[in-house]
Amino acid sequence: MAGLAAAFGSGAMTNPIRDIEKADVILATGTNTTENHPVLSSYVKRAVTLGEAKLIVIDPRRIELAEFADIYIQQKLGTDVAWINGLMHVIIKEDLHDKTFVADRTQGFEEVKQMVEKFTPDYVEEITGIAAEDIEETARLYAKAGVASILYCMGITQHTTGTDNVKSLANLAMLCGNLGVEGGGVNPLRGQNNVQGACDLGGLPNVFTAYQSVTDDSARKTLENKWDISGLSSKVGLTATEMIPAAHDGTIKAFYIMGENPLVSDPDLAHAKAGFDNLDFIVVQDMFLTETAQLADVVLPARCFAEKDGTFSNTERKVQRIREAVTPPGEAKYDWEITCEIATRMGYAMSYENSEEIMKEIAQVTPSYGGISYERIEKEGLHWPCLDENHPGTPRLHVGQFPKGRGQFHAIDYIAPNELPDDDYPLALTTGRILYHYHTGTMTRKSEGLNEIAPENFIEISAVDASNLGLSENDMAKVSSRRGQVKANVVVSLKMNAGTVFMPFHFAENAANNLTNPALDPVAKIPEFKVCAIKVEKA
């Protein structure tokens, strides 16, 4: 998100989902769409099989979507800036870029032009393993499209160069004038039902709702007046990935955790666990006694989505209703209700009749949600920004102008991943989700049917690596990194290139995150889940 915000002034999916079927060319990279966003992947598959769109898939795994692609490219892990710069090199050299768009709507192009000068197809091939002619062919297909859409996900962002990767994709889209148009855009697919909403509504350490900076005096003043308090902090807070080390070194003493399970989802779990052990007090609010809740001093039972009225904001910035369908078990409460009761007991009265009353307050202090009300979204959600009660919402961003005026090009050089294979740990590991489970498995692993299909942890490994290691399908393997080790069933897979191994992170009892590298992107503070060095042995 930081990358897109720096380029355009807004860090969200630029175009609505329905635009995918309007693109002439779709470039999907770092997104295993058919498993992680299955229904959205149907838009892509329809565009290609029933429509006339061309599909480019660039991913280190030969994922299902690759079977639908006109061009499929398997790059080495963590080399994205290099191939994106390579595409821009070819596009500029062959004069295929949108000069009007670049001149009228952007700044910083000259610096990028200089930077990509050295990224010749041959140089890019050296770094990425992608054949030089594939770079040229891909560049031409993308640049010559009437309108092209870029889809990406965590395969782009979960790197120490994640922000660089995103800025590079933004460069590419601006270079070809693919913003503010139907069927175009730079579209990050959000992995959790309400990750967009959590970001929009102030669940970030540097901003209040609608991305108003905590360092902005007038934003603080407005909220202080609205909330009838004084002394809002102007100091940027810590990210989740910084709070764990802060627990480790003792600067943070207590955690209040709602509906999250960092002790399965965080990188380098042994280190994370040590951080938790160092805290004075932990409160966890959840539906289940998760791995994280087990470490808590107090656990508070929360309702689940089927027991709540409220709203989620989806990946295309659309605010949609959820509705209470069943009554909660026992004494479980709304998360907001619990938080309000704690606030009141701490001396600041917070009390609301229901979720709708909270939304009314949100609309007053959140410019982009100013026109959202339950009445308006009863049948069909609204895309923010939706500034007032008469505003129709904004399915497509950046039409005619960027929020920051001109789109900003960023000249970016290639930097290798933080940890690469060596003699001790000769293979590269990349992690992700599978179709049949979700995140830390708290919900999906309660399903008998899903567990029947996907019961246990596994690795996908190339036939070459498997045979070198003396491993066969269904063998049990011991997988280790500098940080830990886990067991996994062996799946010999055509998806994998020699040298690269995949493991899902759903299985707490053999959590992939015992292995992963906690090195962070310096801006977005995202860990490098997508590359670390491992060794694999027969267990």
Place this chain on the structure above:
Amino acid sequence: MSEQKITINGSLLAFEPGQSILEIAEENGIDIPKLCHLKGAKPTGACRMCLVEVDGWGGLSASCVTPAADGLVVHTESTKVIESRKNTLELLMASGNHNCAIGTPGGSNWEEFQEKAHEYDKGANLCPAWGDCMLQTYAYRYQVKGDMFAKSECPYPLEDTNPFITRDFSRCILCGRCVQACNEIQVNRALSIGKRGSDAKVITGIDTTLADSNCVFCGECIQVCPVGALVEKDVVKIKDHWINDKVRTTCSYCGVGCQLNLHVKDNKVIKVTGVEDAAPNYGSLCVKGRYGFDFISSPERLTKPLIKKDGEFIESSWDEALDLVSNKFNEIKKEHGADALGVFTSARITNEENYIAHKFTRAVLKTNNIDHCARL
């Protein structure tokens, strides 16, 4: 440009060039029966239910594949049309175990017919699609009993060797909606029509089971099946499962935000379906959205606050738990400063709850240490 018009059942109706007779009828609230037609997919004209009579054309035409032309005069319920539909329905009713109360199979008695159907589907109920079956609806509408033709036996055994979907070939009418949904809507390419003539069958791969095929259990085929040939394996075991309340909500898994209906019976979610007429999914779901709801009523759900005492969790009252939490937070804030507290809000809870978490962190704790799992 002069506006083009056709007449359907005596009403003069304007249309856009390229529209089918069926589309124009539906736009104008005229209900033409149809079994194979699938919104979003290419019409095939296979089921012969949407036949209509056009003046001067002789014969009958499938309205789903017949483009309208200026001046056409169309009848959707003429004697000839009704006779044809009754005949089609008789043939379909005779083609398998359509053992709802509507059917009276030719030649054999009702009880014997029921027993045979129950033997096949290993169930003691009537057809699991009872009350939610287009064949039943139309048979009732046209008062067709299914006793005109001899009953044909289904040569294929029922398949329920996967966790989610039961395939009952004896109730399949070969309308092809599931095949189109799989190939043209979800594009999972797992289903096709295999074999020919009276042996025709919807197959996966080279006629293997769903579990052994490349089916990903999105359940689109169940959602579009107009009869009881494809049903949720677990749901049909619930007594009177068709009596339930439907609550529209948004899926809680990935960020696509599919619109879904939770089907609730006795305060329990028993089934999930996609909302047909709503973006972004228009009825489609994935395996998690459609089948991953067991957690809601899991016995492992937390029901009371827990406080850890000597390493063990003890159930407590809300008052005790909340007093403890607020006192501790106040204490830590006083002793170590506001920035010694950290809040993890969540990408899983609602907008309203994130707003409250944010307000609490900034206004009450007075720190900006708040984040969630966007990065993880």
